[in-house]
Amino acid sequence: MSQGNSDGTGGRASEACGAVDGSFAPGQATACTVREVLDRVGGKWSIGILVAASQGPVRFTELERRVEGISRRMLTLTLRNLERDGLLNRKVHPTVPPKVEYTATPIALELHESLVALTHWAERHRSAIAAARTAYDRAHGGDLPPVPQG
Amino acid sequence: MSQGNSDGTGGRASEACGAVDGSFAPGQATACTVREVLDRVGGKWSIGILVAASQGPVRFTELERRVEGISRRMLTLTLRNLERDGLLNRKVHPTVPPKVEYTATPIALELHESLVALTHWAERHRSAIAAARTAYDRAHGGDLPPVPQG
DNA sequence: CCGTATCCGTACAGATACTG
DNA sequence: CAGTATCTGTACGGATACGG
Numbered sequence: 001m002s003q004g005n006s007d008g009t010g011g012r013a014s015e016a017c018g019a020v021d022g023s024f025a026p027g028q029a030t031a032c033t034v035r036e037v038l039d040r041v042g043g044k045w046s047i048g049i050l051v052a053a054s055q056g057p058v059r060f061t062e063l064e065r066r067v068e069g070i071s072r073r074m075l076t077l078t079l080r081n082l083e084r085d086g087l088l089n090r091k092v093h094p095t096v097p098p099k100v101e102y103t104a105t106p107i108a109l110e111l112h113e114s115l116v117a118l119t120h121w122a123e124r125h126r127s128a129i130a131a132a133r134t135a136y137d138r139a140h141g142g143d144l145p146p147v148p149q150g
Numbered sequence: 151m152s153q154g155n156s157d158g159t160g161g162r163a164s165e166a167c168g169a170v171d172g173s174f175a176p177g178q179a180t181a182c183t184v185r186e187v188l189d190r191v192g193g194k195w196s197i198g199i200l201v202a203a204s205q206g207p208v209r210f211t212e213l214e215r216r217v218e219g220i221s222r223r224m225l226t227l228t229l230r231n232l233e234r235d236g237l238l239n240r241k242v243h244p245t246v247p248p249k250v251e252y253t254a255t256p257i258a259l260e261l262h263e264s265l266v267a268l269t270h271w272a273e274r275h276r277s278a279i280a281a282a283r284t285a286y287d288r289a290h291g292g293d294l295p296p297v298p299q300g
Numbered sequence: 301c302c303g304t305a306t307c308c309g310t311a312c313a314g315a316t317a318c319t320g
Numbered sequence: 321c322a323g324t325a326t327c328t329g330t331a332c333g334g335a336t337a338c339g340g
Contacts, residue, residue: 027201027202027204027205028198028201028202028216028217028218030201030265030266030269031197031198031200031201031202032198033268033269033272033273034197034265034268034269034272035194035197035198036272036276037268037269037271037272038188038191038192038197040279041188042188042192044185047181047184047185047188048178048181048182048185050181051177051178051180051181052177052178052181054177055177066178067178068178083286084282084283084286084287085279085282085283086278086279086281086282086283086286087279107275107278107279110271110274110275111271113267114267114268114270114271115180115184115268116180117263117264117267117268118183118184118187118264118265118267118268119180119183119184119187120264121187121260121261121264122183122184122186122187123183124260125257125260126186128236128257129190129235129236129237129257131236132234132235132236133234133235133236136233136234136236137234
C-alpha cells in the first residue's frame with residue numbers, strides 16, 4: 001500500500017487549478033496560485049511543523065512535544081507530505097536507537113518569510129474580525145445565542 | 151435553524167489556538183496566527199470570491215460565472231462566512247427582481263495585498279515542488295505508479 | 301525511538317430540488 | 321435573481337494498538 005490514499009492528509013493537491021482558462025478575469029489566476037499554496041500548507045499542522053523545523057533540525061519525538069496537540073499519525077502524515085513537496089528534509093541516523101532529524105529546506109524558509117505578511121494582517125485585524133463576527137451573529141441569529149459558555 | 155451548523159463551511163475557526171501557552175518556542179505563536187488566517191480564508195472558494203469582489207461590486211450570479219466550478223450552495227456558504235468575518239459587504243437592492251451586490255471591505259483589500267507574497271512564493275517554486283513530488287513518488291512508490299492516466 | 305495500520309467521527313463539498 | 325434544504329460522498333483528523 002505505498003500509494004493507496006484512502007485516508008489522511010495529502011493525495012491530490014490542486015488539480016482543480018487546471019480548470020482555469022483565460023475566459024475570465026486575470027485576478028482568478030492569482031486566486032488559483034494562492035490556492036496551490038493553501039492546498040499544500042493549509043493543513044492543520046503543516047505550519048506548526050514548518051516553523052519548528054525552520055529553527056533547526058528537529059527529531060520526531062521533539063516535534064511531538066513542540067507542536068503539542070498533534071497525534072502520532074498526523075505528525076507522520078504531515079511530515080511525509082512536507083517531505084514529498086520538498087519542504088522538509090529527512091535525515092536518518094542508523095544508530096541503535098533510531099534517530100531521524102527533519103530540517104526545513106531553503107524553499108520552506110522562503111515560505112516562512114512570506115507567511116509573516118499574513119501574520120501581520122491577522123495581527124492587525126484580529127479584533128476587527130472578532131467584532132464583525134459578534135455583530136453578525138447578534139444581527140442574524142438574534143433568536144439563537146452563539147457560544148453560550150454557561 | 152438559524153445557527154445549527156451541522157454542515158458546510160464555517161462554524162469554528164481557530165479555537166485550537168487557545169491552547170497556546172508560553173512554554174514552547176515563540177515561533178509557535180506565529181504558526182498559530184497564520185492558522186487563524188488559513189482557517190478563515192483557507193476554504194476552497196474563499197480566495198476566488200475575494201479576488202472577484204476586490205475588483206468592484208459583484209452580484210450573486212456574476213460570481214457564479216466568475217468563479218466557475220463553484221456550486222450554488224458553496225457560493226452562498228462562503229459568501230456568508232466572508233460577510234460574517236467582515237471581509238465582504240452585502241448590499242441588497244429591494245427591486246422587483248432581487249439584486250444583491252457584494253463588495254470587498256478594506257480589510258479584505260489588505261489581505262489581498264498580503265496574498266501576493268504567497269503567490270510569488272508559489273510562482274517561484276511551483277516547478278521545484280512538482281519535481282520534488284515526482285522524485286519522492288518515484289523513490290518511495292517504485293512498485294506503484296502515481297496518477298496512471300493509462 | 302520511529303513509525304504504520306485500523307477504526308471512527310466530523311467537517312467540507314457536490315448535486316439536486318424547492319422557495320420568495 | 322438570489323437564495324435555502326436535504327441527501328450523499330469523501331477527505332481530514334483523532335484514538336488506539338501494533339511492528340521494526
